[in-house]
Amino acid sequence: MKIGVIGYGKRAGHIMAALQQMEPQCDVTAITDTSPDIINESLGEKSNNIHFYEVPEHMLEKEKLDGIIIGTRCSLHTKMALKVFPYNLPLFLEKPVAINETDLLKLKKGHEEFPSPVMVSFPLRATPIIEQVKKIIDSGLVGTIEHVQAVNNVPYGGNYYQGWYRDEEETGGLFLQKATHDFDYINYLVGSTPVQISAMQSKQIYKGQKPAGLMCVNCEEKYTCRESAVMKRLNEEQVFGEYCCFANDTGNHDSASVLIRYDTGMHAVYSQNFFVRKEAKARGARLMGYKGTVEFDFYTDTIKVFMHHNNRVETHVINEKDRAHFGGDRNLARNFIAMMRGNALSISTLEDGILSALMCIKARESAMGERFEEITFKRI
Structure with a gap:
């Protein structure tokens, strides 16, 4: 399994490690990056059999590859993906798939012209805990989901103010960096289409x-x-x-809240915070139907189901030992290997990535303009 990487940073390295854990015959054989010397030093002898390129076009033309990973800075995700699409290679595309609406629309139209297989890096939807919550919801145990309360209290918030993530021109801001994951798993669990969004953000600490x-x-x-x-x-x-x-x-808000309306009429509430510490951390949601409520937290690996019309409470403990995105990276890697072999479709599609990114961009616009935003592309 010969893999080419465009932008070999920390995240691309993590994905390659997950791929090789699932299939030792996965190898990086070509890299396009602006810092080949740094990569050579970090990889040591492993770099001896890797071909380095300055531009992705040369790599794509000369190498015989089974798949591509794009791990560049966020502002380049769309540009690089558009170069890969015509080659019809399975593509692992880091999130966010774009950081502005113009690029997002280019990405959508480019993939419509060249509908190659794409996996977007949304590991939370692939975690064992989300898989189990999805089974509980689909079983009808709690009824149709009519309200969602989701939260992400980030205990490592300094990451977004003391390094390159503070540059919103590169990242698009913290809706696109963090909420994109949470919006995606909420969409996946409720199985409905978001149609309207409103957001508020504040910067009270990191200023x-x-x-x-x-x-x-x-x-x-x-x-x-x-x-x-x-x-x-x-x-x-x-x-x-x-x-x-x-x-x-510094850039970036340090807390924000979002309201999302779905096409069924139900709505979700989401909040993210970046100055909590230690055991104040939390990431998960409560999803409520008429029959019952299911809640989960990634950090505790625990799911609870509260029945509304009797006194029963179910507790599910996942015992997930792989902490790389709570086990999600492993499952994405397994699926991407199957995609490269032609044995499976993506469990995290470009359409999922585009929808989540559009929600984040509209949330950002809503917070700045203090208004509700329709989750649809502007007329151009």
């Missing part, structure tokens, strides 16, 4: 008047600030980046 571009090592508060990369290293804590998260150029 300040420190100068733009200030690095923690150059700050006079480097030994007293709770977020200082210098202090975190001294305390042997995880370091998310070298930049001051209280500077005037």
Whole structure:
């Protein structure tokens, strides 16, 4: 299984590791990247049999590949995908599939012209816990889902203010970075089409008047600030980046909430937060039908089903030992290998990726304009 990678960063490396765990004969044989020396050093002897290219067109023309992984910065996802589509190769496309509506529409039209097999990196929908929740909902045990309350309280929020993720020109902002996963699994579980969205965002913690571009090592508060990369290293804590998260150029909201209306008339509520810590973390949802409520949390691997008309409560413990996206990366890798062999269709399609990205873009517009947005492309 010969795989070409466009943008060999941390995420692409994780996906390759998951693929090789599922199928040791999966090998990276070609890489397009602007930093081949850094990749060579990180891969060591593994890089001896890899061909490096400066532009993807040369790689796609010269190499005989079974699949492609796109792991570039987010702003390039659409541009690179459009180069791959005409070759009809199975494509693993990192999320978000686009960071603005113009690129998203280009991606949609490009895939309509060249409908090649695509898997979007939505591991949450592929987790064992979501698979079990989907079975419970589809069984009719709790009735048709009529309301959803979802939450993502992120305990590693510094990641989005101290490194490159703070640049919204590259990422599109935190709806596209985080909510895109949650919107996708909600859509998957309720099985309905979102038609309208409204959002509100705030930035209450990660803001300040420190100068733009200030690095923690150059700050006079480097030994007293709770977020200082210098202090975190001294305390042997995880370091998310070298930049001051209280500077005037951090970008990104630090909490946001969203209302989503579906075509059935039901609605969902979603909230994300980036300054909680430790055991305040939470990621999951409550989905309510007339007969009962099912709730789950990825961090605890627990599902509970509360029946509304008797006193029964069911508890399901998943015991998922693979913590790479709660077991979702493994299942995406298994499916992508089957796609490359021609034995399966994608469980996370480009259409899913486009819909989720459009929801995020509309949520961003809603939060900025303080209005409801229709989940549809603008007329061009």
